[in-house]
Structure formats: structure tokens, C-alpha cells
Amino acid sequence: MLVPPDILDRGTSADQTVREGASISLTCAATGSPHPQITWRREHSKPIIISDGVQVSSLEGPVLNISRVNRQHAGAYLCIASNGVPPTVSKRIMLTVEFPPVIVIRNQLVGASLGTDLVLECETEAFPKPVSYWSRDNGEIVPIGGGLEPQKIAGSFRSVLRLPIRRVTSSDYGTYKCVSKNSLGDTEGTIKLYPMQSPAMENRNG
Template sequence: MCQINTDPMKSQVGFLDVVVPPDILDYGTSTDMVVREGSNVNFRCAASGAPTPNITWRREGGEAITLHNGQEVPTIEGPEFNLTKVNRLHMGAYLCIASNGVPPSVSKRIMLIVHFPPMIWIQNQLVGAMEGEQMTLECNSEAYPKSINYWTSEKGGIISNGAKYEPELQNNAYKVFMKLTIHSVTPSDFGSYKCVSKNSLGETDGTIKLYRIPSPSTTTTTTVTTEEVTTPSKVVPEVKSERKRQKEKKKLAQVNDIPPLPDMRGGDAPKPGRVKVEENRYETKMDRSQYSGCGASWPTRYLLVLMLTVFSV
């Protein structure tokens, strides 16, 4: 208060408001926590400052916070909050941020670690390969504390890195991606393989069976094209030719049986044998006088007989 001793006295009152930036107190604030999967967790954050700081919670990586009712929220307001039945997905860093309008704001990082025994899952439990191929077997593992991971063969021995086998591990927080590369597969490589994961809380394994795929055989295919060729039958022409020859022989035989022409100079004609006039009818032997006694002359009868013979054939 400022006062002047005059008559009358004068005075003026002033108010001083002191502000203090926020500060997070160690006492009353949660520290890093290690819990078993399925446990309940309580987060607390105590801060001082003037005016009184506001407390906000969020995850360090920006992931949503899953509450007990399944609701997912980006931030939580208040000095404390609870997580029930935590699992491996809750594992990570949580930030407690205190602010009161007086810079700077402050934060504290609280790490939540969830312990759980190993768990393995395999995408392909049955894998086929041909001899001579390079084959890779894959296996995924989750565990915390971090697990020891390795491969075993069907005989039970641990597979180490070498010219034949190449095991590989890729770690990401509590996740491990396991690979086993088999170079130039041989018949002895077919069988079962196990990926094993163990930590202080337990041990588990998964089995992958490698089976043989027959190599495609090289077969030369010969295509034979058959073409049906129709050859004219020789039987019919041969039969026709034979019939023709028989007819000619028959004709010649009939011609030979025709008596010769009589001697036009008046000599005696030789006595003919039986002459075929028409089918199944024959004349008896005749002498010259009988021939001359017919109505037609001998040359005419001779030509008539010859014509009948030809036409009958």
C-alpha cells in the first residue's frame, strides 16, 4: 500500500500476483513399471506451480490409449488414470505433461513393461521344395523379457550358420522374425524343422515340415500322323480282265469250229464237224450236196453262222 500523509491522507493499494511455471514432483508420481500380462496398472502424476498445472497423458509414439471399457482415446486429462488387464499392446512409454500457462510446460516419461511368455505363430506349416532349390522357412515369435530364438532339425540338433543353413533373426521390441534359408535342397534336407523361443517365463516352439516336390521329367513326345490312303482295288479289274479273256477264248474256239469256205473252183469242201448255229442247237454233218440243197448259198450260210456266233457272245 502506498500512503501520503496529507490532510486528508491519501493511499493506494496494489496487488502482486506471482506465477510459477509447473514442476513435476517425484513424490506422488509413478515411475517405470514392470507387470505381468493381465495385471491392473495405475498411473499418477503430481505437479506444482502457480497457477495449479493441468495434467495431460498421452503415449510417446502417438498410439491411442485403450481404456478398461475398450474405448481408445488419444489423450487423458487428470492427475491419474487406470489400465485394467494390461497386455503386450499396452507396453510402451507414457508421458505426463504439466502446463499452467506459464512457460515452459514440463513432462515426465513413464515406461510400462509387460512380461509374458513366448508365443509363436507360423504362416506356412507345410512347405514343398524340389531338389536343388533354395528354400526359406519363416517363423514369428513374441516374448518379453526378450527371448532366445533358434532352429532345430528333425534330429534334434541346433542349426548353426554355415554353408548349408543360414538362420536369421530380426528383432523389433518384443517381436522376433525368424528365417532359416536352406541352400541347394538335397533328399536329406526333407523333414521337420522347429523354431524355438524361450525366456524366463516359458518356452514354446513351432514345427514346419519340408516335403519333396518331384522334379518335372523331360519327355520327348513323338507325334505320328497316320494318313489313310485308299488304293483302288485291283480285284475288280482283274476279274473283268479274266472275264474278257474267257470271252475271247470262247469266241476263238467258236470261230475255230466254223467249217472252212468251200473251194470256189468246184473242188470238194472238207466235211465239217458239228457247227453251232445258235445256243443248244447243232446241225449234223453235211456234205456238199446238203449245203447246196439249202435255200441260201454256201458263202451266205457261212457269213450267217459267223454273225450268229459273234452276236451270241
């Protein structure tokens, strides 16, 4: 007797949340006659990254092992059961990967002449979504509003913190810290803003 495949809730992984660096096994249990073949794929045809960065488009077997999970592994995995008797069935398992914030600052030294406008930038990557802000070297948190508006550009895990400074005054020079925190940790990066002569002044002196 031919029986189409069915994926069992019992023995099949639910959605998972893991910390980066942990290992994980996703399992998929199915019944049917003949006994179904299990295939794993990722949503949107993304490659499955198995050990040592090897990438495959699909994987056969009831268990998907990922050792040392990283943020590239996050997303939806599909376990597909087929045995030649239609219909083929699938279940979607979401893998959420958590990691502490990482900060990237492209320009750590920024020169500006008095009266000019500029924007300081700091990129942060984290999950869960971090709380990020700017502070000065005296520990004072840069207020939002007025001449200073931190902006976030939400990517997948990434946001860019922008700090516009309009008409630089001498009190704006110094060190700025970009701070980012989530439940797994916190980190900071620094940018130093230093005075530069404006080209007009230099021509007059020359």
C-alpha cells in the first residue's frame, strides 16, 4: 500500500535560537510508505554551510549537523520528505543566531576646520538588536537632537550610527566613542576629531 509522506512534529526540530560558536543538530522525522527520503535545503536557495566552510545546495538524511554555528548560518531551513507518492511535504525550521556586538570604524582619525560640517560614522553588527549611542571622552553621552542626530540604518544585523556635527567649534574637537550593547556583551570604538587649518587660511599665510 502506498502512503504519501508526512512529517511528524514529534522527532522534528522546532525553531532554534543558538549562540554563535555552539553546535546544533536539526532533525526531521517522517512516515510514509515507502519510507520517505529526507532532503534539507535553505530558503531562497541559499547554500547550506557544513563543516570547514564547505557549501552545498542540499543535504540528504534525517539529521543536519552544524558544528560551530556563525551568523551566516542564520535563516530558514526546509526539511523535505518525498517517497515517490505525491504530494511531497516540507517543514520550515528557523535558526536564529545570537552574537555580541562588533564595531567597525573606517576612519578613526578625522580632521576638520572650524565652521565646517561633517559626519562621524560607526558600523555595528549584533543580534539581538543592540542599543547603540555616542559618548565623549569625559563619559558624557552625546544628546540626540540639536546639532547631533544618531541615525541607524537597519540591515540584517548591521546598523550604521551617524553623528552629524554642523559648523564645528573648538569644543567639538576630541574623542568620540561609539558604544554598542546587547544581552551577550558590549563593545566600543573611538574616533578622534582634530583641528585642521581651512584652505583659505593657509593661502593667506602662504
